[in-house]
Amino acid sequence: MSSHAISLLVVFLLILLLAVKPLGAFITAAMEPSGFLTVLAPFEQYLFRLLRIDARKEMHWQEYAYVLVLFNALAALWVYALQRWQADLPLNPQDLSAVSPDSSLNTAISFLTAACWQGYAGEITMSYLTQMLGLGFLNFVAPATGLCVAFVLFRGFARHETAFIGNFWVDMVRACTYVLLPLSVILAIFLVQQGAIQNFKPFVAIQTMDVTQYQTPKLDATGQPIKDANGQAVTESVSIRKQILPMGPAASLDATKVMGNNGGGFFNVNAAHPFENPTPLTNFAGMLAMFLIPAVLCFSFGRIVGDTRQGWAILFTMVFMFAGSALVAMYAEQAGNPLLSHLGLDQSGGNLEGKEMRFGSDGSALWAVITTASGTGGSNAMHDSFTPIGGFVCMWLMQVGEVVFGGVGVGLVGMLIFAIIAVFISGLMIGRTPEYLGKKIESYEMKMISISILITPLLVLVGTAISILLPDGKLGILNPGSHGFSEVLYAFSSAANNNGSAFAGLSANTPYYNTMLAVALWFGRFFSIVPYLAIAGALAKKHRLLPGEGTLPTHGALFIVLLIATVLIVGALTYFPALVLGPFAEHFALWPHGQWSQP
Incomplete structure (x- = not known):
């Protein structure tokens, strides 16, 4: 590293942590x-x-x-x-x-x-x-x-x-x-x-300093490509000194x-x-x-809940999970492609395929982790060109429900849902009725939580399975083997979790994928939001319990560890078999001896 x-x-x-308190106070004052x-x-x-x-x-x-x-x-x-x-x-x-x-x-x-x-x-x-x-x-x-x-x-x-x-x-x-x-x-x-x-x-046409030359198929009077005696397309050389620059807001x-x-x-x-x-x-x-x-x-x-320690505990849970993910992704991208290293090519700059040189492998990998952790989905590099482990990190951050910061509002809500699961599990282990922030967690809340956390894996895994079986789904896969499978898995993970980033090797602008992904987008969004609102309504009706000797503290290091473990177990293991078929299989194909070279 x-x-x-x-x-x-x-x-x-x-810088992010320094901005939390003043801007947090501002947003609280704005909404309340x-x-x-x-x-x-x-x-x-x-x-x-x-x-x-x-x-x-x-x-x-x-x-x-x-x-x-x-x-x-x-x-x-x-x-x-x-x-x-x-x-x-x-x-x-x-x-x-x-x-x-x-x-x-x-x-x-x-x-x-x-x-x-x-x-x-x-x-x-x-x-x-x-x-x-x-x-x-x-x-x-x-x-x-x-x-x-x-x-x-x-x-x-x-x-x-x-x-x-x-x-x-x-x-x-x-x-x-x-x-x-x-x-x-x-x-x-x-x-x-x-x-x-x-x-x-409107778009601006400019004259370039250098001449660009390329070969293009030669067309007949009807606009059809001309072919030679062997059936091969006849090409002609074209030289241009013009480039069209797009404009707009x-x-x-x-x-x-x-x-x-x-x-x-x-x-x-x-x-x-x-x-x-x-x-x-x-x-x-x-x-x-x-x-x-x-x-x-x-x-x-x-x-708002009257204990800022609760907010800091959730924040540091997110920070630890994000930092670990970022270090893995940046290390993987710095290590480069082992197949190129085997050929003796210099990869001192890391894996630069599909990346902008003004950002390099570090700026591109960190952006990729942030955009998939935050639910943004915007990209400054081609995620399809990342190493298998770098691509896996991006995919995994979406599959856990985008709770490592996540999208505006819904990311934190998703993490709070995992916090409720964590206290529910801990309550069962000690034989005590689970409670979080003075509210009992009962069967109704757990039913709504089950709906919210199961809908996205259902959409991702079923959508991926259907797409690799149907002819219309297979037509969009441009890469064979495990990487092609990863492209489809990534697409449905991105859609169902409302991220929007892509392994762009998948040709998704087809009636099949436009429709299937639209379904995943809609149900992944609102079949999570409505249960969240139901949980809020149920909690608001409850009376507040005073903390007792058996109450689990939810603002310390122990709870942070418990919360991270809950996210890893509940949110990640659901996808483990699919990940083995995709990025893990591709990774081990590149590393036959399981060794990582030093970047």
Whole structure:
């Protein structure tokens, strides 16, 4: 492990932890108005009157869930329609045609669920209007929904003997206007200052200094390729000195991409594009933004339940799991490809296939770990070109439910669900009724937890099995053997857990994969969120128990170890047989003697 990699990780974590308390206090005050943010009360009251929202009327969990799902469904329908009609709408300087029905469906659901899975090339598929009013709109709706769910669960623990958990419309407005909007504007301005583009210009053709020559098939008068006597295509040499540069409002979309853990890039190559992520400094800022809100919500959780130690315990659980994953991935990428080392090729820079030289193997590997741990899914390198172990780490972080920070709100909620499982198991072992933060954990909560943690493995494993059996599924697999299997497994892991990153060797922009992954995206999102709300409603009704001699402390080192073990056992072993067939089999094929070379 190089000193540069360790320094990068240490500096990243140090800055992140320093931001937790002040920003956590800000987000708490924004979602549960208090302190200095009360000066915005007149503006908020005017906005609520304009939107006809009664901020004093709270909802029980069933009503909250109904309104949440309905609003999200209407938002997806709006973005679907925008894609289908974009050819007739303004801000389309390239005269792009309407997006196909299956791709429109997949994209609308993908961005709605914060996965932002993209089976298309953004700059040649989506108009500027679609990018802004469609995808940009969902870049606020999706993380704001996660933020609403998180604070509902916080209230479930903090309140007692009440059926009400908040008002969805109030929570949504505050999440968008007080939290996501100001942070995204600040980041967008920084990105523009660093060189990211933000305009409405049509594509620009420039003359290059060097001549580019390539061979292209020669066509006849009807446009068909000409073939020689042996049936081989006849080619002709073409020389050009022109390059087309895409334009558009990229910086604003990129800011919401990382700040809201969305991941959808304005350009096809996402954060590897210099117009989106121009410098190592923007790369570092993007990584920090992906973890920022998920990390600070831990502090918000502790403050709302009245014990900040609880929040710090959850945060350090995430930090330890993330740090271990990052070290493994960076080590694997620095070690490089053993097959190339066997040929005597210099790999002192690590595995650089599919990576941007301005970020190197360290910056690319750390970004990959952060983007799959946070639920963002944006990429600055080709995950398909990672070493088997590097790719495994990314896949595994999604498969545990994206609870190692995870997406905005829902990542922390997922970790709290594992915390409830941990206290439930420990309670059974000592013969005591399990309780967490003064609330008894009973059969109803465990039933809802079972639904929430089983839905994603079901979608991933069944979807993968069907896809490697059906002809339409096998047609998209471009690589044979274990790596091809890993591509399909990664795709469904990404979709069901609402991440959106991909092993891009899979041709997923087909009616089959667009439909199958859309199903995984939708059910993976809302079949988890609705049980979360049900748990919050059940907890809010309970009376609070005072801690006794047999109460398990949930803020110390012992609980952190227990929580990590619970995540590893419950969240990871589900996928072990599938992982053996994919990345592990590929790894051992590259290392016949099981030895890793020193990077």
